[in-house]
Amino acid sequence: MSLNDLLVNLNLVIHLTFLVLWTCGLVLVDLFIPNNKKGITAALAAVGLLITLILVIIRSGTSVSVFNGMLSLDGFSAFLNVILLVSGLVSIALAYDYLKRSNLERGEYYTLLLFSIFGMMLMVSASNLIMVFLALELLSIPLYVLAGIAGPQVESEEAALKYFLLGAFASAFFLYGTALVFGATGSTFLNEIVSAIPSDTTQLSTLLIGAGLILVGLGFKVAVVPFHMWTPDVYHGAPSSVTAFMSIGAKAAGFAALLRVFVVAFPALANDMTTILWALSAITLVLGNVIAISQKNIKRMLAYSSIAHAGFILMALVPYGVQAVTSDSVASALFYLMAYMLTNFAAWAVVIALEHRNDADTRSEGLTLDDYAGLGRQQPALAIAMSVAMLSFLGLPPTIGFVAKFFVLRTVIEGGFPGLALIGVLTSLVSAYYYLRVIVNMYMRDGEPIVRREVLLFSTAMLTAASTVLLVIFAEPLFQWASAAVLQLL
């Protein structure tokens, strides 16, 4: 590749180029920002994300393949880039005051966050398995560090170690799968794999095992049962602002890779894969929702809830091989991710507002469900935001969560899997029990919750909760956007 080609390509991925340069610059600038003014780093990181977001939106119409086909910039990646960048911005808003009051305020926090987002953005564009792997590592390593940033708090360190060990394990699976796929098809490019599906059975089964291992590797990242073991502990142990970001960013990126790899490279394996995906989705829905019932800590509850939602998104992928619904299948998964992002941030904003630190032993408090008693009376606005989030998680109208579930269920039924749809709705009923419990505590029990009223946190909660309801009216353009994103993928 000549220098000229390189520049052309760098220009095509201007949003990525810009973000990585900005982040590297921020690492240096941060050295000169005094410790009591780390707010400047946060602001600069936010500005960087905002500019990147604008670049993404400006370039969103184009569909090109760059760096010799390693990355594809299309509607699909643009849609997810927007989700990721908005998540990044919201995460900074959530983190700022929280870090300050938890004595965790460090400049690295924001630069690591930006690096991780950069990895995620690479992941959603990656159209080569090697590229997916690199992106996976790039997004994961900063997250491992972030999970442990509250050290020497034991839970945080444990979370980081656990996440790292299991993450490395998952990466190995992914890499081995990639090797097998390469062995069977002679390529790691997604669009070459699809045309090189081998005919003889030995090679075909090699490919199948490879695809299965890739599923395992990515399944870890998106927390699908039975690869979910790390989730509750990591979600619980990591600082809440990190968890909030991780639960959306890592999930969105993981699912993006899963969708792209399966839809582009493995449509021919749909017959075998569908059964596996069906089973994974069903067991994830059941286990996630059932175990969530017994949780007393809100972070652990949300962790199991996030597992359950991963099951729902995976459900959308089950009929990906049925030609007539492939595009709807991916579009409804994307829509669900967006709905989940808004809902999840509303919930986490409230969680962070209630969390406080016991100065004696630096442990976090205010995280049990009982700590929410009386919130409805003391902080009506936050309680409304939390209620909206819970109802949207539950999938009750008039929230975006309902529309998202409706779209996914429709795809699944249309794809010919009514049994799975039935499991989907029945587990939603189970989830009603634990989501309602939060509302019961907030409104129907008395208590004196300790709440920080910080402007950024408060307005984030309000904004995300309001959009959870109001975007229902604009469900059509949003779904249209998601569908358009998929068309370029196919």
Next chain:
Amino acid sequence: MNFNIDPLTLVTFFPLVGVLVLLFLKNEQKDLARWVALITSLITFVISIAILVQFNAQDPDLQMVAFVPWIQVAGWNINYFMGVDGLSILLILLTTLLVPISILSTWSAVEERVKEFMIFFLLLEVGMLGVFLAQDLFLFYVFWEFTLIPMYFLIGIWGGPRRIYAAVKFFLYTMAGSLLMLLAILWLGINQGTFAVPELIEMNNIAPYLQIWLFAAFAIAFAIKVPMWPLHSWLPDAHVEAPTAGSVILAGVLLKMGTYGFLRFNIPLFPHASIQLAPWIALLAVIGIVYGAIVSYAQKDVKKLVAYSSVSHLGFVMLGLFALNAQGIEGGILQMVNHGISTGALFLVVGMIYERRHTRDMDAFGGLWKVMPVYGTLTLIIALSSMGLPGLNGFVGEFTILLGSWGAGTPDGALGTPWFTVFAALGVILAAVYILFMFQKLFLGPVTKEENRKLLDINWREIITLVPLIILIFWIGLHPNPFFGLMDASVEKLVASLQSAAVVGLP
């Protein structure tokens, strides 16, 4: 928004104006909050009267239709589609009437968190009106599920000692049914390509075995709401724990959403399944009538007694609807209204005595007539209307239903045997037993308890809440024709379509 063009949207969402105003009030401004809610609901009532004036009773089809495309992407065909016809007009009026009455009844009963109470109450009204007006299955489902949320809060925050249990039970029970309905709605949307109810009825091309499944999925959701025996167990808990106004609306309107669902969706969408399953529904209805009456008699708590009497009364409604002839269905619709008025009023009078004595145990009372003569007289009228005394509203509804079900009892009728009518008539007698028993325990005989001697008779505000209902009790009882006139055309159309479905056979 131009009122002349789109009155249905206006009536449905007008309560939101009150909600917006309430949001800006302080928690301490209790009286202001009450007035805002009352005035909002009264204006909503006036709008609904205007709709009645515009309503053309001769037209069997949907009127004043509001239609805006909503989600039209990727093969979806979801519209904002509202309309009113003879099947729903009375229920709209019932809703808009009962809401201000309920709000008035809370004047001294709700002292805590008044603002929030009123917000939830007005939101509930939006949901209920939406349910009765929506003609698109997706839109209907949105409103249907939405009503759960405010009612859940009303029971859970302002309810009695076991309120949390009752609220969660109410929520989970209802949601369980709705989710199956959601799958059926999705099936219809995917295979028929539309969610619009009139279009779906027009198509009438669903194979009979599928109709049975779809009918069942819808029926479970509605049967839980009605509630039909044996899915009624959430009702006594919800009623006993709910605050008075909540009980009035729950009995008066929310339960009607179930019966209305059968009428609006099950019968016209799945005519074959309806004809085939009518005897089974009637059987459950009659069991409900008798069971509800017997269990009512066994209660010591007045509110529980009234709650179980609802199971019995709504059994009548279901029997009438599934007679599948004009008389039965018209009687069923009228009985929905009657039950809303009578049982709503009964819950109001129970609430009044509870506010004074803080108990609902019948043994704690006796001889109240001597202490509270006005209260006694009004309660007597309401009680007699509830048990179906000729000349009052309950009689007209029940008699028409029994006529209809008798007519459907011929070999070629929907029910096939007159025995349903016979056992249902037994329910009328049982109703007299438990109602009179209750009245006797509360009002007749000597005053046995010292606390009851100094009870105040009901005040003007309380009388005002009851008067409109009592006027309606006499009006419907003595001159029901205008009420039947409103629904005639639509019901005839429904019955005609059922008959043609039965004759034409299947695609």
